[in-house]
Amino acid sequence: MVDVKRGNVILTVDDEEADKYFEKGYSILDSFGNIAKASVPSEKGTLQKAYVEMQEQLKMKDAEIASLKGQVEMLLAEMSKPKTTQQPKKTVNKSTSDKEE
Secondary structure, three states, rough: OEEEEEEOEEEEOOOOHHHHHHOOOOOOOOOOEEEEEOOOOOHHHHHHHHHHHHHHHHHHHHHHHHHHHHHHHHHHHHHEEEOOOOOOOOOOOOOHHOOOO
């Protein structure tokens, strides 16, 4: 006997029937109730919902990539600017202890 799940419905079926239920869209559960073999959604509504969610995630990732590319371009431009280094001025501190000798 094996447990299969689709949505919030969990059924206990014979081992021989598990593949039939898997083909119908049920996930096969292990003895702890975790999904051992996930089914692929076959219902049109479920697939459309997953498609819309993936499109939203793709838009967010594209925006993040564009932002990161802009940051990289700014950093590369900053690195390619010629650097002007000034020599630090040497300062001489005359202490009063030198005069006491």
